[in-house]
Amino acid sequence: MSGAHPEPSAVSSGGSASNAGSRAAKAVAELKSRDRDIMLLTHTSAILGWDQETYLPAKGIDERSAQLALLHGLIHERTIAPENQSLLDAAGAPIGPGAAAGSSTDDAGAADGDPSLPPLDRAFLRRYRRRYERAVKLPQELVVTLAEKTSRAQAVWVEAREADDFPRFAPHLQGLLDLLLEVADRIGYDEHPYDALLDQYEPFMKTSSVDRIFTGLREQLVPIVAAIAEAPQVDASILERAFPVAAQERFGRTVMDALGYSRNRGRLDVSAHPFTTTLGFDDVRITTRYNERFFNSAIFGTMHEVGHGLYELGFADDLRGTLLAEGTSLGIHESQSRMWENMVGRSRPFWRHFYPILRSHFPDALLDVDAERFYRAVNRVAPSLIRVEADEVTYALHVILRFELEKELVSRTLSVKDLPEAWRAKSRELLGVEPSNDRDGVLQDIHWSMGGIGYFPTYALGNLYAAAFMQRINRDLPTLWNEIAEGNCSSLLSWLRTHIHRHGSARTAEELCIEITGAPLSAKPFVDYVWEKYRDIYGLD
């Protein structure tokens, strides 16, 4: 290469710039080739994971774990390959002096690659360098120990939950917490060790921002929940009638098609816990679970996963094969699933079209139920114990509960042994209800057993992003809800693809939010949405 055939623009900026540009372009090409292998191995590991949750024969689990461990080793080896450092140097994106989690040094243009590179290459370098920087800070031994301990902790959590025996789980949680604090120390942080953990799921977001947003959210949600509690309660018992599974599946697939989830690039299967997983750029699969005696599980679970799936299927073709073809943060990911599940799936216009179809699938269960009664039933609000079954109003309170406890654990102001009592106290304080056992309390979620401290906030952030985006969508698409009332969701999908999906992780969550809403994230649009919707349903004023 060495500067032969320089582009005119490069020539005008001088020979040495041209040399640097050509060298940078070559380094980017090499980094992309390495990234492609990492991506292929990551998707391969997703295939094994998907199969494990759907079709793996019972005795296959031991070797499957060994296969996954081998793949994760290959991925890690490539992620931390020392050649990355010199290639990043050559690309004009050298490793900074220990950029801390939540720090915005990544955004400093100077470090995002040679200025002659196209913007997408610079976005690529920003993400690639970030992954490399964080990975090299963690010694192999720490990564392996963490993997082993989480694997064991998960197994213990399953038993402890079943036996309602938190003390059995406690030492494992303590062990994981100690390791995660070591991870945080090694990754580094400016303000709070929780920053380093949160950043793994919601890159560039600081704990102090979440604090500020959640404080506002909590203050405004409390009076709404209180007002709903005083209003006459909605009857949702119709959702617990008999809904034959085969008909649920047929109806779910009808909705899946209507939302624009392509069967040529996706699949719907059954698993114990619903999830979305990307097995290839053109192969994004979702799962659901059926409960014959509770209608909500499958249909809203399916719409939720379809939302995740549409995001993963919407990346622009020029991101193909790179780490930019990923959701930019879990909060943005969750904004997509929650938008389809709640803002569309629990709306009147949606059921104006789909309720007659639904009724034809369940003539027995829904014979005496009109569309309005059904709409109110699926929007029933009531404080409850289990996060995954919570309504969209109280859901955020479940998340705030976990976020506040996690911060205290990470600050060492709460000890693991006191966690069950702290959980009950917080639950009373935030939701007004209290679990009678730890199984429905502190042991209910798998996340901590997987080392996922810092993950929960992204669920509530997703609701807030969704509401913020929807204000703009309603301005951009004035006929949207009339179209949805006719079963046509294509304008919404189109809008999301253009403004969110296609960018993958080439834009950060904050960049997207400012670009779309004109401001950083706040709780207000969500609170406004909730107030308007539930004022109507519960006759508040």
Place this chain on the structure above:
Amino acid sequence: MSGAHPEPSAVSSGGSASNAGSRAAKAVAELKSRDRDIMLLTHTSAILGWDQETYLPAKGIDERSAQLALLHGLIHERTIAPENQSLLDAAGAPIGPGAAAGSSTDDAGAADGDPSLPPLDRAFLRRYRRRYERAVKLPQELVVTLAEKTSRAQAVWVEAREADDFPRFAPHLQGLLDLLLEVADRIGYDEHPYDALLDQYEPFMKTSSVDRIFTGLREQLVPIVAAIAEAPQVDASILERAFPVAAQERFGRTVMDALGYSRNRGRLDVSAHPFTTTLGFDDVRITTRYNERFFNSAIFGTMHEVGHGLYELGFADDLRGTLLAEGTSLGIHESQSRMWENMVGRSRPFWRHFYPILRSHFPDALLDVDAERFYRAVNRVAPSLIRVEADEVTYALHVILRFELEKELVSRTLSVKDLPEAWRAKSRELLGVEPSNDRDGVLQDIHWSMGGIGYFPTYALGNLYAAAFMQRINRDLPTLWNEIAEGNCSSLLSWLRTHIHRHGSARTAEELCIEITGAPLSAKPFVDYVWEKYRDIYGLD
């Protein structure tokens, strides 16, 4: 290590032997660890392959090909790692002077590892070295190209077959053939380039041996087929009545269970072309396909794949995680599938037990059919077009057709474009029938699209091995057929596990055959079996 703490027996054979033995044991341990990674990656690639044939969304194929290519590259890289050579030296199994395909140099005891090693380690070394020797002859680029081209060719074959459009497939086949001839040249051969291809599927077997066996087979089959053709034909029209798919699946699973195929270590799914694949030592899956208007497809296909699956599930536990946990040759593999499909599945005793059960699954279709009429129907012999639906008498002729065409393609005496016409001519010559389209002719099998030239002969060899083994089984288990007539197939499975399955590839096909039958493979036991069975059905003399 270096000779410290020698075992008494090692001491008695002298210090230097002890040193060599300890060094050899250490080298074997290191080779096994390397082999384990190769095995894990091979099974991972099988998971991707299984998914591709069963559940992959249509558009996922491109990236899937890339994922498989990457995995095959990683496997190849490890297979040819230069460290293997010094480790094999240290283990006392040095690489010989360019062993050609079909050559028996591998069997020279002196080269199979240090004499102090346990027999299983020496069997391990024999296989490991063989794989290494062959692999180092193939450059990485050739391997990767072949993997990519076969993945794509398979997809094209599916379309071409559906559209009855051989010209669409032809350039892909030509590309694969060119690559395979390069493979043959690089692997080397003593007599015929076909040896090098055949050897990949039937190790140690030469083309000239197949020629000799097939010539005898063809000569003896022809008068039998002719005699049957002159006898009054069996009425098999009852098999084309309506057999609802759901009931076929239920009945198929009943049989699967009765044959001893464990659902904890296996699965049954649906694919265009039935197959068995090993995704883990405890995860061996089979597929079948259902045809509502032709009973034979699913049930005999399922029993066939169960036979393969039982072999893969029967390897002794001390072969776990090594390349000895593989079928020793495809001919032996096919002997297992054909034994269950034909010798058991098309026997009177088997249906004595299962026919009443079958009838309860299909009361409409089988109302007026008694067990004897059914038995005769599933054993109807008639020259036909489709190999996988052929009866067990004419089946070998389908294989001989392919073997002869493959030899001509490989010798470049037949060009790809002339293949459809050559197929029709051979079909007339061997079977007396001719396909009216390529879909039922040259496009009917998936094998060539997978680069599987040299594969077909193993199908007929399987029939011959099965008949040879069954002569011995009938002597060893005099009450076997009475047990099967009561629905109990466990003695047969036990016998097969003891004499065949548990050895994996620690014994060669020829070793097994001589051990079990006292002689190398010949066509005679099969011809005797066919003659005895069909003389009865067709009233020949």
